[in-house]
Amino acid sequence: MSAQCEKVNSTSPSCEFGPKLKLLRSNDQVRELQTILRDKNTSRTDFKFYADRLIRLVIEESLNQLPFDTCMVMTPTGNYYKGTKYQRGNCGVSIVRSGEAMEQGLRDCCRSIRIGKILVESDSDTHEARVVYAKFPHDIADRKVLLMYPIMSTGNTVIKAVNVLKEHRVAEDNIILSNLFTTPIAAQTITTAFPLMTILTSELYHIAPNHFGQKYFGTD
């Protein structure tokens, strides 16, 4: 991430976990979305509706972590406008299953972005996370990667996933993790394990809404 990007950033880094952990700029509206998702009395339709809204905001903010260039364009009035241009060479990677809930939000912002998938399952006996499936764009090593996973309570799944990406020669500082809710423990674990990775989340709170995937996909 360039220094220039840091300056215009609307997100505030959370000092405790270093400059790479960024929080979505909070306002009453964002707080309401978080509250609805936490509320156990929220209906499933509402849950999906408001989850999609929060995801959209998080994705938009994650995209802000990507590099850009300045450029000059002419407006229909014949005047010039000094704008910015996104750089090419990005892709998304979702962690199955709950990460897939964020794919639509990414699609709504970047129409033709390539999206890879990783399936990490925890062994029912040992509770150890292991990678079952991974499919990426062939040139993922040259791309910036938006890794999507909405809930982190321990951070184990994400650690496995990032390791897979690194095995595919993706540079650690090219990875941006998009997340809705994280616990301080997970934040600590991940920033320690991958100090160069950018992490964007909407809330840092000691209890994670672990019902997210089940309620979103309706399998509870």
Added chain:
Amino acid sequence: MAAKIQPFDPPSSASSDSDLNEYRDVVGDISIALDNDDEESDSIISSSMSPSKQSNSAPSTVLVKSPRSTLRQRTTSVSQSTKKTASESVLQSHTRTIYTAGRPPWYNTAGQQVEPFVIGVCGGSASGKTTVARKIIESLNVPWVVLLSMDSFYKVLTAEQHEKAAHNEYNFDHPEAFDFELLTSTLQRLKDGKKVEVPIYNFVTHARETKTKTMYGANVIIFEGIMAFYNSDVLKMLDMKVFVDTDADIRLARRLKRDISQRGRDLQGVLKQYCNMVKPSFSHYIAPSMIHADIIVPRGGDNTVAIELIVRHVHKQLQARGFKLRETLAMSYIGQPLPSSIHLLPSTPQTQGLHTFIRNKDTPKDEFIFYSKRLIRLVIEFALSLLPFKDVIVDTPQCVPYSGKRCASDKICGVSILRAGETMEQAVCDVCKDIRIGKILIQTNRSTGEPELYYLRLPKDIKDYMVILMDATVATGAAAMMAIRVLLDHDVPEENILLVSLLMAESGVHTIAYAFPQVRIVTSAVDPEINEKFHVLPGIGNFGDRYFGTEPEEYISS
């Protein structure tokens, strides 16, 4: 509100359901009076009119006071007029346009209501009050006039009174026959520029229709009726008082002619009613009120000198109140710091990138739409964060209570300013479930450069809502100001309005903030200038045209 208004002119097309049409009806009456003789229609048609058609009668032109048959006749004139005006948005009187489709500004450059000029016209039955009123409107050449008739304010009759009325024994010429309380409050609201529901009196049932006629305060309000000067509260509201003094024999002759030759009533009956009620009432209540008049017009509508005098005076008054808007707006407030009521979407690489796409004239249409939608979504989400919120504690599936926030107002509605504002509706619907959407069509009059109001559809009880007012771009702010003014006229508190747009010009921001300091202005960028076409610079061109693909040819070819 809108839902309450039933369009009562079936032949009319799309635009007829607009509230503005109400006004068209009023003026329509006048046009009929111009085209026909004073006394039109035959009693066979009029007596066969259904009560629902009668409902149109409120501000009619036909001079009628008491007898039921005369009252019926007015309905015919209205039903004709609605037929006639349905297809017309512009009405010509002789060579002049007395009414154009859109409503021009009715407030000054500071957004404050300019008090309308109220003319009271009083006079005996069949004295020619409406003719005088019509001639004033014709000569005034003011595009927005409301004609309010006292006949709308007859009291609802009891069964007993109803019976009397059937035998021509109920005195409609007595002050007791009118509901002055309602009349005063209605006139006051009109004078304040507020929307009013004028009752529609049904002269068959002698009760008010369930429907009402919606009217707005205008530049000029003409109020006519036999007892126009009777009530002191009403008198105080009249800026100019005109008494039409026509000789008693002429008035009687008119009534006789009208009632006998056109309504088939017998001479005895008409004379009996005239002697027992109309004449005594005139001497008791109407003639003495002449002392309140500023101008007494002998011979009614034929007196062109008197009418010219009246018109000249009204013109002078209107000029003093001032209505020219757009250019004055574009000029002011250059170089001032932005007002505190503006809330700018935080600038990020993404929002700047989105701006770059939609501002670039070479962006293909599909990309233009796609990136506009993304930016609109962000602006709407940001606007929602400015709504009132309250602290709540919720139970979680993890069994640990969570303290968060919920929106304090569940009544939120969107109002889009057509056409460009409509592009933002989808985003509002995407973030607020089942949100109600109102629409306002404001167009710029090409010859005057002034904004004009054409169409209005708002949720019924909009005054209880937080209103997200949407327009894609705000240049001078003239259209947005008109829309805000409309909302205020519908009793929406100023602090409940959020004006949301993608791009605003600095001067527009200042104008709106100055006129309506409590309206919160939400936008994603503020540009410094406006060109002579009132486009923002560097701007995004005509947003609506680009979004809907209706650019003029030279734009497409370039």
